[in-house]
Amino acid sequence: MVTSLCSLHSPLAVSNAHSPTSNDLKTDLLHKFNSPFELKQAHAHLIKKNTPLSTLPLTRVGSVSALTPSFTYARQIFAHVNEPELVVWNYCLKSFVERDNSVNAILLFYRLRQFDVLPDTFTCSFVLKACTNELDLYNGKIIHGYVVKLGFTFNLVLQNMIVNLYAECGEIWDARLLFEKMSQRDVVTWNIMITQLIKRGDIVEASELFRKMPERSVRSWTGMISGYVQCGKPKEAVELFMEMEQVGVRPNEVTVVAVLAACADLGALDLGRRVHEYSNQSGFRRNIRVCNTLIDMYVKCGCLEGARRVFIEMEERTVFTWSAMIQGLAIHGQAKEALTSFNKMIEIGIKPNGVTFIGLLHACGHMGWVDEGRRFFYSMTTEYGIIPQIEHYGCMVDLLSRAGFLQEAYEFIRNMPIKPNGVVWGALLGGCRVHKNIDLAEEASRQLGQLDPLNNGYHVVLSNIYAEAERWEDVARVRKLMRNLGVKKTPGWSSITVDGVVHEFVAGDETHLQAEKIFQMWEKLLDGMKLKGYIPNTSVVLLDIEEKEKEKFLYRHSEKLALTFGLMNTPPGTPIRIMKNLRVCEDCHAAFKLISEIVNREIVVRDRNRFHCFQAGSCSCGDYW
Known part of the structure; x- marks a missing residue:
């Protein structure tokens, strides 16, 4: 033989x-x-x-x-x-799945059935994993049938895998039905269902399930905190983290990353620092992802020095580390240091990626370095083989538009090899407002009307351009269009964190408990500012009202209220950090420079585009923003 x-x-x-x-x-x-x-x-x-x-x-x-x-x-x-023969075949199935060869695992299963090799619970688990990897619900349902037919429904591991399979394949409500019918569940079952709901953006349903859990693991808490961050609810993420601490569950590295991301979104520097200290005590200092998120948190909370310290102390740095630092330096107005960091990164042999160049282009854009920006943009392809994405084109249009090269920016958009999106045309529109080019503004607005008709920001910018030119009929026309479309102007707000509590202010806010004291304090500051030559810039109030009314409206801008509150409720000499959802206006910018000198304080403001660090009467942006 x-x-x-x-x-x-x-x-x-x-x-x-x-x-x-x-x-x-x-x-x-x-x-x-x-x-x-x-x-x-x-x-x-x-x-x-x-x-x-x-x-x-x-x-x-x-x-x-x-x-x-x-x-x-x-x-x-x-x-x-x-x-036993099945032991060997199970090993083969497991190997296929672990080596990213799930299709072969499924094929082997059918061959085993063809030759009447009876599967056991391990066989089914490996093939269910293969079906999940391939998002193969058709074969997954067949394996589900075998689990029922062979009497394996007692096996909780298999039941959990089946629920996860249906959810991963998009059948979330079938998964939920199976979940509800399960005679027994463990913490893994609940975590699977909550994770899958979060993936689909159903944070409300996920939260309800989380509250019903009979017991929670650190993974349960972490999944929910991450979910809130992903869904744009950082405040809820921070509140849940604090609850997690209260019940005595120790955060792991993934938890730390999630809550640091929430701190970054909120500007919650005090909590971020506390989490940083905890991560060091817990031995997470060598975790690159934790360190990268710490850099991002410090940058977005306006503490560039904290980001520098984390960066310097890191034993190992990846391209993501360097890119985060370059981006942070850029939005803080430290363009020269950003470019120096890029050169150091290249010298030590780390190849840049697309994110690196977004940081470099931002650095050039915030300083008006047009030639350098052009050079970086074209070197992406010629020197590093990186194909520019829509974000890079947006950065270039923003750079050219801010610097007044509006016609070049327009031609740049027309010659783009990919279709421009709302952000690209919005960058041109923003430049048109700064440089008062109504014709190009109207063209950009027409394009935006087709791409993103319900975005209130673009309508407001065009309305403001008309208002600055005192074309009030056109202002009324744009406002009427907004009403007809059901589009409302996004209200400006500013927030400041004092003693761990976030205080939010809107323009003209009289609802705060200290509102009367805030207005009195502002009047005292105003007297000092006028002695230094301050004249209110009422041109930024784009309303057809009397001059005195414009001044009153100007003095109630949300960032001024937040700053005044901060001066009243923080120790002398300590930095004040304010977060704003819109661009800082010219009058507030001028006022903050004077106030930083009068009160001898560092004032850091994060607006929609960048950071402004006011100190001793000047701003880190060099008055270019």
């Missing part, structure tokens, strides 16, 4: 003079065969030496024969050894 080794053209037939030893080659053949042909050689050798078949590594026999015509040959070998 088996051919003699001597008659086969194999490595064993080669003279010993050309190989280490004959025994070495025989050992290799017996344990390292890679094909059905070599398996048959090894089998022949065992027969010749009258050696038991159990000497063969059976898992290797299965692996080289699973999907070949030698499948039955392998089964004949298994029939002559004591090892």
